[in-house]
Amino acid sequence: MSEPQDFADLPGAALVAGGTGGLGSAIARLLVRRGADVVVTYRSNKDRAAELVDELLLRADSLDLTDAAATSAYVDSLGDLHTVVYAAGPHVPQQHLSRISAADLSRQLDEDVSSFFHLAIASLPALRRTHGSMERPVHILVRLDEERHVRHAVRIDRLQDLLVDQVVGLYKYFCRVECVIVKCSRNTCCIQGTGIFCFQ
Numbered sequence: 001m002s003e004p005q006d007f008a009d010l011p012g013a014a015l016v017a018g019g020t021g022g023l024g025s026a027i028a029r030l031l032v033r034r035g036a037d038v039v040v041t042y043r044s045n046k047d048r049a050a051e052l053v054d055e056l057l058l059r060a061d062s063l064d065l066t067d068a069a070a071t072s073a074y075v076d077s078l079g080d081l082h083t084v085v086y087a088a089g090p091h092v093p094q095q096h097l098s099r100i101s102a103a104d105l106s107r108q109l110d111e112d113v114s115s116f117f118h119l120a121i122a123s124l125p126a127l128r129r130t131h132g133s134m135e136r137p138v139h140i141l142v143r144l145d146e147e148r149h150v151r152h153a154v155r156i157d158r159l160q161d162l163l164v165d166q167v168v169g170l171y172k173y174f175c176r177v178e179c180v181i182v183k184c185s186r187n188t189c190c191i192q193g194t195g196i197f198c199f200q
Contacts, residue, residue, distance in 0.1 A: 005034060010130070012080025014081070015123070016087055020045040023137055040061075066111055075126065081130065082130045083135065084119065085134075
């Protein structure tokens with residue numbers, strides 16, 4: 001059964017920040033299959049980006065989302081965007097809670113939330129023009145029976161709070177902001193949500 005081409009006629013492109021990661025690359029593949037012109041960004045994984053370019057014939061650019069000015073200039077250069085996906089985020093070492101310093105936790109949370117904020121603010125003009133959507137895939141840890149998962153869960157809560165604030169701010173511009181649920185157990189991950197990210 002062929003994929004619906006419901007993104008083929010949308011104005012502009014789809015931007016996947018963090019497109020070289022496991023989740024980001026899966027989303028990029030889905031968008032390409034459904035007719036979107038896709039651009040992915042990465043921070044340091046140049047080899048993986050090159051593989052995606054060869055596989056999907058998309059555009060891949062290095063971008064440090066913690067740099068607000070660079071993020072704004074880059075997004076402006078893309079023109080219209082109908083979809084923006086934040087699938088980026090700092091590496092989360094799977095350490096036990098007792099080994100995590102307060103400084104490390106604060107740095108990681110600030111970096112992740114500020115990166116999302118920089119991308120969101122930079123994308124607003126393009127999303128307003130196209131009445132587009134912003135998506136933030138969110139990991140839900142099904143089994144929080146190990147204390148080393150705490151840092152990841154705290155990080156997700158911070159992003160969810162920011163998403164709620166953003167929904168209020170974007171509603172009057174007819175932009176849609178969604179939180180897509182990614183449920184993870186010890187051995188598997190599945191994606192549940194609406195629109196393009198509802199994997200059957």
